[in-house]
Amino acid sequence: MTGRPRLVIALVVASLLAVFLVYQGFVSTGTLLVSVAQLRSDRDGAAHKKVTLTGVVVQTSGTTSPIRFVLKDDGAPTTVPVSYHGSVPDAFKATRHIIVTGQLHGGVFVAEPDTLLTKCPSKYSSGGSGT
Amino acid sequence: MTTLGRVALYLVFALTVYAAVAGVLAGRRGDRRLMRSSRNAFIAALGATLVAVVAVEYALVTHDFSLAVVAEHTSRQLPTGYTLSSLWASEAGSLLLWLAVLTGASALALRQNRNRNRELMPWVAAVLGGIAAFFSGLAAFVSSPFAHVAGAVPVDGAGLDPSLQNPYMVAHPPMLYLGYVTMSVPFAFAMAALITGRTDARWLVSVRRWTLVSWAALGTGMLLGAHWAYVEIGWGGYWAWDPVENAALMPWLAATAFLHSVIVQEKKGMLKVWNMVLVSAAFSLAVFGDFLTRSGVVQSVHSFVQSPVGPYLLAFVAAVLAFATALIIWRLPLLRADHRLESVISREATFLFNNLLLLALAFAVLWGVIFPILSEAVRGVRSTVSTPYYDFFLVIFGLPLLALAGIGPLIAWRRASPDSLIRTFRWPVVSALSGAALLWLLGLGSSTAGLTALSLCIFVTVTVGLEFARGTAARRALAGGSVPRALLDLVSRNRRRYGGYVVHLAIVILVVGVTASSAYSTADSAHLAVGQSMHIDGYTLKNAGVFQRPGPNYTFEYVRLAVSRGGTSHGVLEPGQRVYDTGQVGNEVDIRSSLPSGTDLYSILQGVDRDSSGGVSVKVLVNPAVGLVWLAGVVFLLGALITLWPDPREARQLARRYGELLARSGA
């Protein structure tokens, strides 16, 4: 193509890229996904902002809201207590890998409601509830 | 039986390797017998795959827990239907399903074209053979459904996750696999066209239908999954931008782009290189999607943890991309356009913008999926993105796309003059603006994006309606007849165009449903003692007590919520928890759909007070118009079917064009 159409197409492509870069650069920086050890060691400021925490459930006060449970990393001793209320996924129990979003307050990870997700490691199945 | 199955899988691998090699030789030598042999090899491979499938099903039904796939996903109490469908509940079993669809689709594609496309078919067979050899190699050597269970053979299996014991979950994987796998056929044709230098539009016609099937299957598969998530996972939504959901969305977006740009190539001989790139991208994204689902490389509720096939799939995607890129660059001279883009205000340009937006959206989704991996590699910590990121790009790229869906059909090819533009767009624009004003007065201005989306929906609906109305009128002016007759005639003579319009209507319905149920929905959580009520959006829900009820293999504990609105009773909602005999727990939401508006009253039981006082924690959502999302799926299928329906006129024209040629060369 020649001349004006080519220019317009180029401008459109450039603006699409620009939208993308502006968003990435200024609006959103994403939420950190950290392990228990990374949370405890304040990696990248993880202990002072909203993060998504992942780990294995060691013990839990129950399987329906509200719950308090202890999370630990695979193969490492560091643990953190988590306090959560909201929808609890069906597969939630001790020994499950989970993901939850929230913030560390005074040594306890206070989770945001309805952000708990579980994974079933040995199964090709959906084991969690969404946000 | 298991031994037979194992042998069958090795046989499939050998047959597909043979099919690929025979295809290459047949292509180079023009040997028809080798071509037929290659084609037969796919049929034999399909047969052998089915033998393997029967072997696994036999093991499932007879509860042979010595096999890992049986022990990990079924139990003796599992109903037979779900036992049979648990073939695709396991990773290795689902690979077998993939293989069955692949060999079947390949055999069908080769058989359909046994008297056409003579020069292309050996290479189509070679590429399909290569793809099938890879996947059968995975199933035979890396992740076999006949693998033994680790350790001692258990007495009973682990059972199927309760949330998967649902008809939608039975249909969802096969439908998605149909979509992913059939994308191989267009890719194979495109590569064959490049290899033989036969880049005339013949391959497009053969490929169009397969792309439509793949695209329709992916779309339906996604909606089935969304519906399952809505009723079964139960958080009140239906799409979470989970990497595995995105895995199906990305190839679907690429396929949508291709279905549009292929029209430009057929009519104007433009975008030839672009179409080759799109087809390769769609196929690569389909395999990449499979990689995302199986590899556990991103956090997802679906993912395996480090399944062994992951690295192989990634390597395969890289190989496919390299192969396609090399071929496209080699054949670049043959892919020169017949016409140029002359004006930005033309139908060609709208298709091009449509493609750019669809790909921008696909790229944004892809970035969102791989960003965590990249950020971990660079910074050592994973940074994830979630719904706000995806919603932003969906709105910013999706709304202009929606506008284009209304503009495209009404704009002329090559160059539209300002006069004709004013004439054709007058009514749609006026309707959309007045609609916007009306919606704003009705209080829907709370969400700018929502209001814009709904106004654009009005715009598109009016343009589609005008197209049908004007087209019918033109048909009647030409050939007389009643209105229904003329309409039927019109659609049947222009299946692609009007089928496409029906699909656009489906998208409009989908956008209305999604906008209403997200931008205008309300949610509330509350703790209710017995007799206590909560209020949401005009509804009142009262805790009428906690009860228990036995089921076939579970006990169901639920709260009875009495629903009323404005004083009149609206029935009850009974969300609760199933405690299965195996110890597993399943949360069951209760949804009340009101038919005219499609609004759902959605209730979730989050907790029961442990002191047995009957107090509960519940979350209730009001999702307006969510029923439209499911209706959109039905209309979508209808539109896809209309577009797929073979047109005898087109077939005749093609036969005539190639017949002239063959008659001349005396073949």
Added chain:
Amino acid sequence: MTAAAAVAAAAALVMLAVLIIAWPFVSPEREGPEQRLSDDDRRRLALAEARDAAYASLRDLEHDLRTGKVTEADYQAERDRLRAEAARVLRELDQLR
């Protein structure tokens, strides 16, 4: 299924597969080797496509006129252009005969 039966079934499966892929070589020869398209043939094919595309565009144009997407003036101009293009393609096709 006993081990012997399994082996027998597997052997039968393999033999059947070999038979299926070998069949085209043992069955009587029905057609000669593939005809390749000459460069002239490819040119003819491309021209035939261009001809059909021009006719299709003319049909589309008429449909656009009847449904009010192009003005009468635009229609005349575009129709003449498309007809000229179709004529040019037909002339080239004739020359190749």
